[in-house]
Amino acid sequence: MNNPYNIYKVKPSKLDQLKEKLAGVGLVEQKTHQADNYSMTFYFSEKIKGNDIWWWETYQNFFNNEVAKPQNIFHFGLLLCIQLDDPNQIYAVSLGKAHFYLSRFIQYDFGIDLAVRMADEHTILLKKSRYFTGTKRQDVSSYQKFQPNSYDPGESVDHLKLRASDKELWGEKNIIFADSIQLEMNRDPIDLAQIFDQIKEGLMGNEVIRLPKLEAVNDELSEELDKLLFISLKNRQGNIAIEEFHVYGVAICFNFHNYDYRLSAKKPGSSGYYRKDIGNSLTVEHISDFLEEHEDVECVSSLSVQFKSDEQGLFTKDLKELLDLPVAFEGYQYFLRNGDWYKFNDTFMDYLKRSLDKIVTVVKEPLEEADYIVWKEEKQRKIEAGEPVDDNITYRESYFNKKQRDENGYLLLDRQLTLIRSLEAGKKNYKVEVADLYKDREIISVKISETGPDLIYNIEQSKDSVELIKRGEIAFDQEFDTAALWFVFEEEVQRITEFNSIQFLLAVESWQKLVSGLGLTPKIYFSRHNK
Structure with missing residues (x-):
């Protein structure tokens, strides 16, 4: 039986925070197995509350009288795998909606970094990109036959579906590469240790695909950029980007909902929060006004936005995940993606230069x-x-x-x-x-x-x-x-x-x-x- 595996690489420095997050969303630790120098611990949503079905009220007159108010129950799980002789090698296999909770703890572009080293560019079937020029912001394209090196200037690729070059090692099926990799194999979870070793070896290889993309910056530089970002927000500079679709690992999720928003900021030196409901629009002016009202807030990372809709209930995002504001620092331009700072790689600049x-x-x-x-x-x-x-x-x-x-x-x-x-x-x-x-x-x-x-x-x-x-x-x-x-x-x-x-x-x-x-x-x- 073929099983799909959606594999993320976890940042070692974020492991403890990830475990706290898993417990916070109702994932309970189950059994641990050891296989080929890996410790594999499973987490499962044992006691999960059901979600109301929004259309129950709308269509209630069509239901039989004896039908009780239904709820949707979606179980989810996660397999956390740590290499015993190299604890920095940490992988997470997501099941169900677990990928929604992984974004702050993973190595971004892990799948893309592997793809450019072991994939066959000729076999690209699907490509998702973010654009920094023209009227397009994001784009998903499918192909019958992809022409290698046919990327647009101003395009940054962050999602690919294609085959591996070494079919004997990786198989002949399509693999999806993004922040995670998703492959389908006739293997049990206990046999994933061999795949992890293949991934580790593959990431040490040379790049064979010249892909224009963003590259993450280090934590020290991110702190400097956050300070400049905060100044820009106070000066009413930048934009808020509520994307029409989001990518969680290899999953592309489209946004069909309208939201009301609430701004929040942690009160410095206390456990409380400042909060402000701002209605159904979110702009930089709202952020600037909020900061003027609470002058003791001095860090952009303390700001968050709560989304509320009748259909989806409540969820919260860090403000940095929504900002579209490039920052110039020491001769370079840096961009936010999912709340983290990036710069363009050399290939991106080459395509741009060639076009100009x-x-x-x-x-x-x-x-x-x-x-x-x-x-x-x-x-x-x-x-x-x-x-x-x-x-x-x-x-x-x-x-x-x-x-x-x-x-x-x-x-x-x-x-x-x-x-x-x-x-x-x-x-x-x-x-x-x-x-x-x-x-x-x-x-x-x-x-x-x-x-x-x-x-x-x-x-x-x-x-x-x-x-x-x-x-x-x-x-x-x-x-x-x-x-x-x-x-x-x-x-x-x-x-x-x-x-x-x-x-x-x-x-x-x-x-x-x-x-x-x-x-x-x-x-x-x-x-x-x-x-």
Whole structure:
């Protein structure tokens, strides 16, 4: 008989906490067996309360009178396996819903780390990824025939279904790899020791699949990032991400429920909690207001969110598990995933760089600061003297754009704002700057800045205006087949990937995807700002 085994690798430092968690959710320790240098202890939900069936009340009139109010009872269990001569080798085999309680105690990407060393990339049948560019956030794709190395720039893979390269060792069936591995074998649980040894040996091998993914950072760095994250929350920065589906090991669970939320924070120096009900929406503003009300809360890890729905009852998540907020530290960008800090691996960066390097780039004449100062002072003199001028604007981009108009024949679009109707009734309409320059069927947005946020804002504005024009929301009487960004940097730049900001590069990649998807050619101009 073939049995499915869903295997996790437990962090040794989290073993005691895991055992406390198992007891807390009703898993009672059963028998322990020893097999091939492994101690195997089973935990089972002996006394479990049933869950109310939400549709009982809705359809009660259809039931026979003698039918008692039913409850669903779902038993679950876990097999905890520890290698006797190497206690750091700890595996957990999940049964039923036990995987819901393992996430804080396991080695993330354990299955993916094994897959890239022993799997056959040609046999990928299913792939789940998180995206950091474009409009997609998560995506699950199935394949009839996968083309190796065909990953998207900005894609981070965290779930695979495929076969092993060594069929004699691992069998010919498909294996699912994520935070855990799930395989189907004609073996009893007592025989899993051999599989654990195969896993241990497999993890020591070289990588044979170049997979773009996130990599976890160490605990010391995580503490520094938590401090920066807390400051960002107090400053109302970031987003809350309530995902439409979650992955628990190899299980993909879709979210079909609406929730009300309650914020909680442990009171410093006591056993009590601050709590606040915030209704059916959860935003960073709610978090910031909560922190302002309780100024003695000083640690992001003390914050949690309770979810409540009529169908699912109550459950709680750490706030960090819901935050979508990259943090920059010492020249690198770090991202949260399931409440832990990650950075992109080299393969992710390679795919991103390869895509960005395909964008046509042109180096143009520099912006001379001395010339700008002369122009600015003369224009200010005319304004103060009441002499005629075309406008009262004296900032650099205005000078630069008008110089392109006067000397190089560009059509000036700078400051041409178009009123866009609000999507929500009763809200004010808003204005979008169409672009800065136009010439030879190219629409161009110009930005003179060295700061990532300013540059990203310019990129997002270009995306909005190009998309609105193509959708007919903005009237634009010029034909164009190219959308361009024109950056003016103090440093000499030949390629966009020379700019050292992953957030900026991800924004450019997202812009390129949108522009290409609209049937346009993306293009980038560089000018040096000589001061």
